[in-house]
Amino acid sequence: MTVLSTHSLSLRCGSRLLLDRLNLQVHAGEVWAVLGVSGQGKSALLRHLAHLPMPAVFQVQGELNWRDKAPTSYRRAERAQMVAWMPQQDFQPFECTVAQRVLVGRYPHGSTLGWESREDLALLSEALEQVGLKGFESRVFQSLSGGEQRRVSMAAALVQQASLMLLDEPLSQLDWHHQVDLVRLFKPWAAKAGGAVVWVSHDPNMALQFSSHCLALMPSGEHLTGPVSLFRDAGVLSRVYDCAIGAVRPAHFYFPVADDYT
Numbered sequence: 469m470t471v472l473s474t475h476s477l478s479l480r481c482g483s484r485l486l487l488d489r490l491n492l493q494v495h496a497g498e499v500w501a502v503l504g505v506s507g508q509g510k511s512a513l514l515r516h517l518a519h520l521p522m523p524a525v526f527q528v529q530g531e532l533n534w535r536d537k538a539p540t541s542y543r544r545a546e547r548a549q550m551v552a553w554m555p556q557q558d559f560q561p562f563e564c565t566v567a568q569r570v571l572v573g574r575y576p577h578g579s580t581l582g583w584e585s586r587e588d589l590a591l592l593s594e595a596l597e598q599v600g601l602k603g604f605e606s607r608v609f610q611s612l613s614g615g616e617q618r619r620v621s622m623a624a625a626l627v628q629q630a631s632l633m634l635l636d637e638p639l640s641q642l643d644w645h646h647q648v649d650l651v652r653l654f655k656p657w658a659a660k661a662g663g664a665v666v667w668v669s670h671d672p673n674m675a676l677q678f679s680s681h682c683l684a685l686m687p688s689g690e691h692l693t694g695p696v697s698l699f700r701d702a703g704v705l706s707r708v709y710d711c712a713i714g715a716v717r718p719a720h721f722y723f724p725v726a727d728d729y730t
C-alpha cells in the first residue's frame with residue numbers, strides 16, 4: 469500500500485529552488501530519512517507533506533497524495549487521524565503538564581465532549597514508558613530539559629496512532645542512549661500500524677542504520693531517493709553534504725549501532 473506519494477513536486481523559497489520535481493512513493497512498513505544541508509528545505513517539505521499551511525515565501529507545485537488521494541479529499545478529523553507531525557521545535561506558549569501535552573495527540577480521536585477515555589489514558593501511559601518518561605505525567609512541560617521535551621513531543625505523536633508519522637529532527641537534543649530508544653521505535657511502528665515514518669535527520673550514520681530508505685535534498689536543488697544501501701557511499705554522501713566525506717577504517721570513531729549492524 470502506498471501511504472504517501474508525490475508527483476513532480478517542486479518547492480521554491482522566493483527565487484531559490486529547494487526541490488525539483490520529486491516523485492516519491494512511501495509504502496507501508498517503510499522508514500524514510502530525509503537528509504540534506506541546513507536550509508535546504510527539509511522542514512518545509514515535511515510541512516507540505518503534512519498538508520500544513522506554508523509561509524507565503526514558499527511556492528509549491530506538483531501533486532501530493534495520502535493513500536492515493538489528495539489530502540483535501542479527506543475530512544479534517546480524518547486527516548488528523550491519518551498523519552502525525554512532530555515539529556522541529558515544540559513551542560507551547562501556555563503552561564501545561566506532560567499529560568496534557570501528550571493527550572493533544574488524542575484530540576482527533578476524541579468525543580465531542582472532549583474528555584479523555586480509558587483508552588487515551590492507557591495510550592498516554594504506554595507512550596511515556598516507550599520514551600522513557602514514565603511518572604512524568606504531572607510535570608510541567610515547560611520545566612523539562614530540552615531532551616525531555618523532545619521525548620514528550622514524540623509521545624504525543626505516538627498516541628495519535630496515525631498511519632503516517634512525519635518527524636522533524638526527532639533525535640535533536642538527545643544523547644545516544646535516548647536517540648537509540650526513540651529511533652528503534654520507528655521500524656516496528658511502521659510495521660505494526662501498517663503505516664510509514666518519514667523523519668528528518670542531521671546524522672547520516674543513525675539515519676542509514678535505522679531507516680529503510682532515504683531522500684536526500686542536494687544543495688543544487690536536485691534530490692536522490694532510494695534504499696539506504698544507495699547512500700552507504702562516501703561519494704554520494706559527499707554530494708549530499710557538499711564536502712569531502714570518507715569511510716573511516718579502522719574505527720577511531722564510535723557510534724550507536726543497530727541490532728542488525730554488520
Ligand SMILES: Nc1ncnc2c1ncn2[C@@H]1O[C@H](COP(=O)(O)OP(=O)(O)OP(=O)(O)O)[C@@H](O)[C@H]1O
Binds near residue numbers: 508510511512513525
Ligand atoms: N517564513 C520564512 N520566511 C522566509 N524564509 C523562510 C521561512 N521559513 C523558511 N525559510 C527559508 O527556507 C529555507 C528552507 O528552510 P527549512 O527550514 O525547510 O530548511 P531545513 O533544511 O529544514 O534546515 P535545517 O536543517 O537548518 O533545519 C531556508 O533557507 C529558510 O531560511
